[in-house]
Amino acid sequence: MFRKATTLRVLTCAFYWYRVLEVCVQSNACKRNLQETAEDPEHAKCPICLNVWHDVVTAAPCLHNFCNGCFSEWLKRSQERRASVICPQCRSVVQFVGRNHFLHGIEEDILQSDSSLRRSDEELVLLDSCSTIKSPLVVSRGKNMSHKRARAQSAEGSGRDLSCPQCDREYGGFQCNERTVHLQCQACSGMMPSRSNAPVPQHCLGCDRAFCGAYWHAMGAAGSDVYPVCNQETLKPIAAHSLTRLPFLAHEKNRHEQDITDKCIRQMGRPLQDVISEWIRKMSNREVDRTRLLLNHSETITSQTYVCRDCYDKLVSFLLYWFRITLPKHCLPQEAQQREDCWYGYACRTQHHNEEHARKRNHVCRPSRGARTP
Known part of the structure; x- marks a missing residue:
């Protein structure tokens, strides 16, 4: 019971700090600060590189802002040298860090208003190559427990505030330590270690959200009441996904167009998944214009790219548009030809x-x- 309560407290950490960021941005005082930041680029500079933010991230609880690449490198060095991550601006312990979509808009506005502040393409490519913060990270649990509770848990044989199966035991040759940064799964809210050398992707390439199913399946770890672990179906290669009916998002949610596409496929005598697989192959062979593909990193997506179910539905909806737009009019149902x-x-x-x-x-x-x- 004690471990379960402790774990639940850890699982809510990332969501708690995300709500803190939301509330802060929505407050009147913060709105004034955002206005000042937009008017004066000096307020929108990363304390590490001293340039205007690029892909800005925010550390909590201090709420200081940095370039994603700059803080990612700082985080990497901090993990190697000390047990806790210190904010490079105020020296307080960082418990959480995540991308700040509120400030990203201000970042873009500043660079558009003054192009002299924009860094070279070479610098941005280098900075992006260092960026590892894709989804919210639980960096530290802060003041985990009172001495009394710490002793109680130590008596149970752990002595640490557990957050994921690998905090408790070794799987696949890896076990968490006090410096391990954790990701929170967007499907089950469970935790997993953030690893650059993980055997399978931990993020959906289409939305950059973290999902733990593929990782724990590769590790051979099963879930329990203490450690939430979601199904591996939450994140897998595009070629491994399947559908039996058109996604709700297809044709901009226009059910009449969806019915026409469904009839066309049925008249061809082909299963829906067969048509989808054909267009996935065309996309992988660069035969499809990806301009309207509303996924992150759209130009790098192939049939072996790991994506979540939501992003797969978006991809299929995009490909069904191309299926229809290349279909001769005489192949449409009679009522749709005129x-x-x-x-x-x-x-x-x-x-x-x-x-x-x-x-x-x-x-x-x-x-x-x-x-x-x-």
Whole structure:
């Protein structure tokens, strides 16, 4: 019971600090500070490299901001030299660090208003190569326990505040120590060590979120009441995913276009997954324009890329658009062959709230009059 309570406390750490960041940004005082930052680039500089932030991250509880690459290197050196990670600006112990999407917009605005502050492409490539903070990291548990509780847990044979299976025992030749940084799984909220040399990816390449299923499966570790471990289905290669029906996101959620695509596939006498696999191969062979693929790192995605279920659905929706747009009109159901293209194509907003418009016009086409509301 004690270990379970302790572990639950650790599992909420990342979410707690994320909420702290949200509340701080939404406060009036912080809004004034953000306005000052936007007006004066001196307030938007990384204390490590002294340049305007690049892919800004925020450390908690001190809430100081740094370039992702700069802090990633600091974190790496700190793990090698000491038991705790110290903020390079105020020297307080860092318990959590995560990317700050609120400040990222300000970062971009500053660089657009003054191009002289922008670093060279070579510098940015080098900085990005050092960036390891993709999702929120639990860096330190701070003041874990009182001496009394520490002794109690030590008597149970651990003496440490457990957060994941590898904190308690060795799996695959690795065991956590007091310096190990942990990732929180976005599916089960369980924890796993953040490892640059992990045998399988720990992040979805499409959204950069962390998922523990693939990692624990590779380690041969099973979940328990104390250690949440999610199913390996939460993160796996694109080629290993499968679908039996069209994703809800397909064709911008236009159910009429979804019905037409479903009928086309049925008339061809092919399973849906067969069509998806064919277009995944085309994408891997660089036969598909990826401009509209709404995933991170879209240019590097292949059939062997590890993605979560949400990103797989987005990918399939994107590929089904190309399946339809390359399909000859005579292959469409009779009722869909005579429809005129909507001026706004896939970007049409009326298709979401006007049933007649969604049915009468073809929306699987490129916009011919911009992306405004029809």
